[in-house]
Amino acid sequence: MASAQPGVHALKLQPPSVSHTLRNGSNFIKWDEDLSTVSPVTLFVDPHGFYLYWTDQNKDTELLDLTYVKDVRTGRSTKTAKEAKLRELLDVGNLVGRLENRMVTVITASDLVNVTQLIFIASQEDEAKLWCEELFSVSSNLLGHNLNRDHSLQKAYVRLTLQPNAEGRIPVKNIVRQFSSDRKKVENALESCKLPYGRGDGIKLEDFTLDVYRNFLDSLCPRPELSSIFKLQGGEGGTMSMDQMTEFINNKQRDPRLNEILYPPLRPAQTLSVMERYQLDPSQLKQGFISLQAFSSYLSSDENGVIPPEKLDQSEDMNFPLSHYFINSSHNTYLTAGQLAGSSSVEMYRQVLLAGCRCVELDVWKGRTAEEEPVITHGFTMTSEISFKEVIEAIAECAFKTSPFPVILSFENHVDSLKQQAKMAEYCRTIFGDALLIDPLDKYPLEAGVPLPSPQELMGKILIKNKKSHKPSNNTDTKRLIDQPANQSNEPASPSNNTGEMEAESEEDDDDEDD
Incomplete structure (x- = not known):
């Protein structure tokens, strides 16, 4: 990615480029999770990058508008059934590679909460990886989400040609439905182009060329005002x-x-x-x-x-200190509904990061299960709990898929267990790896009067903002936390009688953040 200097583009946008592999199609198994059924399909992307479509053994074609695709995943982040169950459905005993590494999961969503999945299974891991990377590249291209009028009409034409009937013709009813106009106007426009226009008729693909389609549009939606402007200018x-x-x-x-x-x-x-x-x-x-x-x-x-295309990805000057910018942020990121009784979801972190958010909130609490795993939830409410570790994994997967600029994790840390705090630190270090900013940059020591680094200098980095306790600290406990492995605990065998009080005090300190 190019540096985000003034007037320079961060992403260097180019029109969607569809590879030969995606255009020519690949064989997959489509898994319907709800019906627990599988069916062989051939998966394609049209040459313009408008649609993902697949054809089954009966030559029936389904398609998906790529602007609805929010993410494409393979590997550990895919949602799988038990491998034995899927092997039984597939009735194949010689699958090559791990199942999750051969899955291509296409995530679609009408908003950040209502997320659906389409699951395709490749025969090889490399094939699944290629489709995952290239399909996400095409679907996330900003130019594909901001089409001009001509390209939008061309997209409608491509949709019509991708769904012919069994006889290889475009049903007239599809054209009527596509333009949601009054049927009579559509029929008259087709008739003016000397095309079949009856309700049960179909149009041969070779007869419905792009030039004929444009003539049809001119008849369906005449633009007399353009002729007037043209003449007024001397045309x-x-x-x-x-x-x-x-x-x-x-x-x-x-x-x-x-x-x-x-x-x-x-x-x-x-x-x-x-x-x-x-x-x-x-x-x-x-x-x-x-x-x-x-x-x-x-x-x-x-x-x-x-909006001119060259402005879609243009960044401001990203070389000022981080504190000079408004940061696209999310509050109570984990919630899918109200903060009193709403459900929490790991998927929310993926969706907000993919949407361009650069600061997310993690309300971390002490886990009460035997495994003693820290959880994320809204304290003192009926909201559900999700795994802190799974959230960290989701952030690692999606942090920089759509933006190179740094991600800030705003920890509202209510964990009073040294063992679980050690686990939190271990998960952040091992899962984020080199992306986690642990020490200050050499040029920016944490000293009074020294500015923060710029977003440009922090590209690809994850920063943790953790609110410090203002209570006097115990140096011995601090040393124990640093030196203690995550799988060991020096806590007393029975819970402290002050646990609830400590949590309540912490919540009171942060009540301005929990609104």
Whole structure:
């Protein structure tokens, strides 16, 4: 990733690139977890990167809009049934590689809470890994989530062509459903293009070319206002000159508030380069003319979008101290609902990090089970508990999948067990590894007057913000905590009578954070 300097792009966005493997398709087993059924399918991604689709043995095709995909996982983070059960369903005794490493789990969500999974099983671990990496790369591309008008209409065309009926034709009912317009208007538009338009009719794929589709759209959704604008700019006779186009761009399309030194108006030579991108008729282009169709394509392009594509991933100057920035943060990250009786979920940490959050909250409490594992929950409420270790694993998996900038873990630490605090430290060190910032950077000692490092200098790092206790500390206990292995405990055999009081005091100290 490129450095995030002013005016420079952090991600260097390029249009989605779909590899030959994804375009040509691979054989998978689709596992329906709810029905406990499996079926062989061939999995594809269309060349434009719009849809993931799969065809079963009956040649029926299902598809998924890739903009709904939040994550693609394989390995330990996948959700699996017991291996023996799945082997029985597959009725195969010579599976190659570990089951979880051959699974491709596609996570979709309409929001951060309502998450669903599609599970596909490859025959080889390498194949699952390749699909996982490339599919996530295509689905998370910001350009694919911000299509202009022409590309959005092209996406609708691709959807229609991916779902032909058994006879290889596009059902007219699919076209009516796609444009959710009144049926009569759709039928009239199809008829004007000399295509079948009856309710039970189908259109041959070779007859429904992209050019025919565009003519259909022109008939279905005419744009008379574009013709009026074209004529007002001098576009009589079906063409507009380069000088007229230059005047239109500078006087009509350009924001008059722009500084003319930093953002100078276009010169005719620059206008010509714009015309070359949209004028498909070389003879007209050679004469310096642009047609109405090319003019319409220009107005529907990224150059006239609300957000220019080059601004989608542009960062501010990320070289100031960390404290100079507003940080995208999450409060009570683990909760899927209200903080009084809502459910807690490890998945919430994955979802908020994938959505770009850079600071998450972990309310850590002493686990009461025999294993003495620290848990995350909302204290003194009826919210459910989740494993601290599983949350740390989820953060490690998703921290930098969509953003390179540092992640801050805001610990609200209520754990009064030295053994469990040692476990917390061990999990953070072993699971985060080198990504965990343990010591201050050499250039930024923790001294008065020394600023914090910048986000640029902390890229790929995980920082822990743990609230210190203001109570007098016992040096002996501190040494015991540092030296004591996580699997040993020097705690008394019976719980302290002051445990509840300590927790209550801690909760009172932090009640401003628990709102």
